[in-house]
Amino acid sequence: MNQRPEQKRPAVNSVWEYANPRRFIATSDRLMPWIWGGAIACLVIGLIWGFFFTPDDYRQGSTVKIIYLHVPSALMAINAWFMMLVTSLIWIIRRHHVSALAARAAAPVGLVMTLIALLTGAIWGQPMWGTWWAWDPRLTSFLILFLFYLGYIALWSAIENDDTAADLTSILCLVGSVFAILSRYAVNFWNQGLHQGASLSLDKEENVADVFYHPLLFSIAGFVLLFLGLVLLRTQTEIRARRMRALLARERLQ
């Protein structure tokens, strides 16, 4: 199993760059089929149930069914940034390389989730609000979140040194989180909204009706698992790419 003898490895790299990513890859390899299977099952159940076996809303007609894509993707767009915040903190505090790579891997997924939420919202808004876009607080803050993702990804790709890039993007993520929350409330102050209240909340008053709620739970679970699977896969790819670069560099030295 352990091909290279322990003492030959460079000291700095031993713990965090090789041993732990290896364990990470082994564990995630075992988890991956379950996560992907679960994601596909939940998405298929949630979407088919949602699209074909729920009644049309009496006011919104069949457009209501876009909720099965819109709400989960919006939820994951925010949670992806939150996950990046946590992994960035772990990188800053513990210097755990997998953590920085996971943050890097999550960013494009979060970007796409934000885009899906914005696009499905626009498609729904056109027949319902009569406009593709309104400068509503929720819509605007999602657009700002989109810009934050863009900046974060651009910074990652602009810096050559991996560790410096991880440091800079982690701090950007921390500062960006504070400003994203600030923007959310600033935008609220700036314009009153068109967007309805939360579709999901713990007090039942505000919730959507049960007919729509149960398939929605499935599709949310599907999106969570899909996000997990994508992030794990991308993190593995990052680890392998980095290991390959390290091996190539070592070969050149010999």
Next chain:
Amino acid sequence: MIALLIRDLKLALRAGGGFGLALAFFLIVVTLVPFGVGPDPELLSKIAPGILWLGALLACLLSLDRIFALDWEDGSLDLLATSPLPLEGVAAIKSFGHWLTTGLPLILAAPLFGVLMNLPATGFIPLILSLTLGTPALSVIGTFGAALTVGLKRGGLLLSLLVLPLYVPTLIFGAQVAQRGAEGLSITSPLLMLAGITCGTIALLPFAAAAVLKANLR
């Protein structure tokens, strides 16, 4: 610290092109807007506060990459990092210098440009007040952005992409103060929020900028 501030100010004044450039840019923005939207005085006076704030923000953005880039190139940033002065102090002084050379002239010139934009008479004091409170935040946030991109060869565009989303809250509250002032409404709550943002950024962001500089200089 004072020596560093004086050095920065001297450099900005004598190097030429840096000091007046932001002001000239502000003037050009204000000149171009009527070409874009038409010379209707009522429309202009309606959008004046927003345009003036946006112009000030963009003018501020223009000179950000000078904050650290020149020091990085000639190596004086390394000297500053090894000097007894803490890096947080360096970042704070740098942003103060940037504000003195960019923010302050913008505030002083704003009333003049307000006349060009047909700003209502009630709007002048709120405009100056909001710029006075808001531009320090712009400088401090910009210093953080400049510190992030200091090591990059073509950091200019990336700098704008990183910094502009961070400017959103400041812009919203600043423009709200100016807008409400021009319409004769109460400006207390956006003014307080703006002041809060400025105080918070001045207190916290130099630390983030210093951390980023350390990572870049390593």
